[in-house]
Amino acid sequence: MRSMRWILASAVVMLVCSSVLADEPAAEAKPEPKVRAWDIPEILKRVPPLKHDNTGRLPMICITPFAMNDQDKSYEEAKPLPPEVIRELKARGLTQRYPPREKYIPCMLALQKEGAGVVVVEDSAFNGPGGSYPENEQPIPGTLHILPEGYKGLRRPGQQPVFPCPLVLDGWKLKADSYREVFKKFKDAGIDVTGVWLDLEVEPYHMEAQWDEAKNCSRCRKHFPRGVLDDFNKYQGFIMRWRANVFGAYVVAPILEVYPGISVTNWAEVISSADIPAFGWTARGPRPPHGVGLYTAANPVVYGTTLYYRQSWRRDADPNWPLDVPHMDRLYTQLMLSQISTHEANARRMAPELLSIPWVDRFCADDKDPRIPILSRERYREILRHTWLRGADGMQIFNPVWFEEDAVRSPIVVEEIEDAVAIYDEMLAYREFLDDGVTMDLTIPKATHDGPIWSGLKLKDRAVIRAFTMAAEPVTATITPFEGGPEVELVFPPKGATYLLTLKDGKIEAKEDKENKAAAK
């Protein structure tokens, strides 16, 4: 999650401030603990338990660890949550996430005792060059590029202060060993890990700064396949395929050796192909053709990032539009359905067994300009329905605390959970489709599109589909939901409708499910 950089930066500022304050005269009495908008008591108050059974399905996790109040440091100090809290979270389809560190074993055992899933989430995204894990900011000796004197390089991403040579694997070997060791310890402690969802946003990567440095490195010149370093497109394709294989061998394999068959994914891992190129995490594309190596799950990114305004408004919006919520909602809809749809279109034909566990987020404040409208909750809920119907098997809720002291925006942290759980519960009514259904329409709606938009899951001659339009009035349109089958005319209302379809005697019977609906927001 690139956005975490900002949060870490503010944490550093806070540390600096506290050290200044430490010189002040004797400290006053400790204030009473304060329950913040996103703490457990508020979550339990605002998020009702699931009405539908989710036994056997993957739990959802949140990026902001669950805490009782502002003084509860149990996550940081690796103290288990109380059993009754674990049970309450489980009833909402949620579990606490923990990093792959030995000290969290008691916390994981506490989750397991209550039957909550144990999901390991690597949250130190910005972990230097490949191989510097764990918590070692120093590069592995002898792995960095060998550059001509005076070489300045292009601007590097914040999480990568230096670049190692991507074809030198010494650092990766250390990383593999450290994963093997820690997961073995989990296994020996009797932990049954449910999933490992990583956030390694490190080299090898396909951007320009990395290419420029490799191109100028005398060792990379010797190692890279002929011609790859002289052409950016060739470099991009090569490095993304190399990345999937390096991660497969040195990150995924060591985990699967200990825990065969569990879901393992990493930040924004998706499939891209020559005829259906995937979009990047901010819906920029196209990505070169690449697979996901040994990962058993993909991780499409479904973020309402405010970056979209500067990045895509000029390209995708109508120039006459005012900058307001309804029009930004249109842009968010197009961009948030981009990566998951291209990935699913590729996965459906190349790797239908691959799980899809997207990161979802209504408000990703990568651009903090307060004039950029935040995605409305109603549209976010609509997008979440389509995310499930475009192949999601689970969800990771990205709900960072962007504006801690902001009374209007800080409750969004808990609203993110409220929306994700409510829509999950609504979709669980169609559980057999979520578990075994095949995705149907994956068209990415353009921001200016006023026609029908739909997604669905089918099981032989039955399907559940969600239909809506971004137009102000309902749209009536004819679609062919079962490939090669008959057409059906449906109404696509602005507030959305869920239909159950049955194919019988060459005709489609469509019944709107009006009863099952999460409360409107």
Ligand SMILES: [Zn+2]
């Ligand atoms: Zn190099």
